[in-house]
Amino acid sequence: MMMKFITLVFIAFVISTMASTKADEEKAACAVTDLIPCLSAVQGWSSPSTECCMILKDKQSCFCDYLKDPRIGGPYLSAAKNILVACNVPIPTC
Numbered sequence: 001m002m003m004k005f006i007t008l009v010f011i012a013f014v015i016s017t018m019a020s021t022k023a024d025e026e027k028a029a030c031a032v033t034d035l036i037p038c039l040s041a042v043q044g045w046s047s048p049s050t051e052c053c054m055i056l057k058d059k060q061s062c063f064c065d066y067l068k069d070p071r072i073g074g075p076y077l078s079a080a081k082n083i084l085v086a087c088n089v090p091i092p093t094c
Contacts, residue, residue: 030062032069042079053087064094
Protein backbone atom coordinates (compact mmCIF):
# COMPACT_ATOMS: atom_id res chain seq x y z
CA MET A 1 0.00 0.00 0.00
CA MET A 2 2.83 2.41 0.88
CA MET A 3 4.57 1.60 -2.42
CA LYS A 4 1.45 2.63 -4.41
CA PHE A 5 1.31 5.93 -2.53
CA ILE A 6 4.99 6.67 -3.21
CA THR A 7 4.53 5.79 -6.87
CA LEU A 8 1.53 8.11 -7.10
CA VAL A 9 3.46 10.97 -5.45
CA PHE A 10 6.37 10.42 -7.82
CA ILE A 11 4.10 10.49 -10.89
CA ALA A 12 2.46 13.70 -9.67
CA PHE A 13 5.89 15.26 -9.16
CA VAL A 14 7.06 14.32 -12.66
CA ILE A 15 3.90 15.69 -14.25
CA SER A 16 4.16 18.99 -12.37
CA THR A 17 7.82 19.32 -13.35
CA MET A 18 6.97 18.74 -17.00
CA ALA A 19 4.20 21.34 -16.87
CA SER A 20 6.50 24.02 -15.44
CA THR A 21 9.16 23.17 -18.02
CA LYS A 22 6.66 23.65 -20.83
CA ALA A 23 5.63 27.03 -19.40
CA ASP A 24 9.31 28.07 -19.22
CA GLU A 25 9.82 27.00 -22.85
CA GLU A 26 6.80 29.03 -23.93
CA LYS A 27 8.14 32.10 -22.11
CA ALA A 28 11.50 31.65 -23.81
CA ALA A 29 9.70 31.28 -27.13
CA CYS A 30 8.10 34.69 -26.55
CA ALA A 31 11.25 36.67 -25.85
CA VAL A 32 10.87 40.38 -26.53
CA THR A 33 14.32 40.42 -28.07
CA ASP A 34 12.92 38.42 -30.99
CA LEU A 35 11.19 41.62 -32.08
CA ILE A 36 14.43 43.56 -32.65
CA PRO A 37 14.08 43.41 -36.46
CA CYS A 38 10.87 45.44 -36.02
CA LEU A 39 12.49 48.17 -33.93
CA SER A 40 13.04 50.69 -36.73
CA ALA A 41 9.41 50.28 -37.85
CA VAL A 42 8.14 50.74 -34.29
CA GLN A 43 10.19 53.89 -33.88
CA GLY A 44 8.83 55.22 -37.17
CA TRP A 45 12.12 55.18 -39.06
CA SER A 46 10.96 52.79 -41.77
CA SER A 47 8.29 50.43 -42.97
CA PRO A 48 8.41 46.95 -41.46
CA SER A 49 10.95 44.72 -43.17
CA THR A 50 10.19 41.30 -44.59
CA GLU A 51 12.09 39.79 -41.65
CA CYS A 52 9.96 41.77 -39.19
CA CYS A 53 6.74 40.59 -40.82
CA MET A 54 7.91 36.96 -40.82
CA ILE A 55 8.73 37.17 -37.12
CA LEU A 56 5.36 38.73 -36.33
CA LYS A 57 3.59 35.96 -38.22
CA ASP A 58 5.58 33.34 -36.30
CA LYS A 59 5.02 35.01 -32.92
CA GLN A 60 1.25 35.59 -33.12
CA SER A 61 0.70 33.33 -30.10
CA CYS A 62 2.94 35.68 -28.08
CA PHE A 63 1.12 38.94 -28.79
CA CYS A 64 -1.01 38.96 -25.64
CA ASP A 65 2.08 38.23 -23.52
CA TYR A 66 3.92 41.08 -25.24
CA LEU A 67 1.04 43.46 -24.52
CA LYS A 68 1.26 42.64 -20.81
CA ASP A 69 4.89 43.76 -20.79
CA PRO A 70 4.89 47.46 -19.73
CA ARG A 71 7.95 48.11 -21.92
CA ILE A 72 5.91 47.19 -25.00
CA GLY A 73 2.18 47.33 -24.36
CA GLY A 74 1.76 50.99 -23.51
CA PRO A 75 4.21 53.15 -25.39
CA TYR A 76 4.27 51.24 -28.69
CA LEU A 77 0.68 50.02 -28.99
CA SER A 78 -0.43 52.29 -31.84
CA ALA A 79 2.79 51.70 -33.79
CA ALA A 80 2.44 47.95 -33.25
CA LYS A 81 -1.09 47.98 -34.68
CA ASN A 82 0.11 49.85 -37.77
CA ILE A 83 2.93 47.36 -38.28
CA LEU A 84 0.58 44.40 -37.92
CA VAL A 85 -1.71 45.91 -40.54
CA ALA A 86 1.24 46.58 -42.87
CA CYS A 87 2.38 42.96 -42.45
CA ASN A 88 -1.14 41.55 -42.95
CA VAL A 89 -1.04 39.99 -39.48
CA PRO A 90 -4.33 39.89 -37.54
CA ILE A 91 -4.54 42.25 -34.57
CA PRO A 92 -4.97 40.15 -31.41
CA THR A 93 -7.96 40.39 -29.12
CA CYS A 94 -6.70 39.80 -25.61
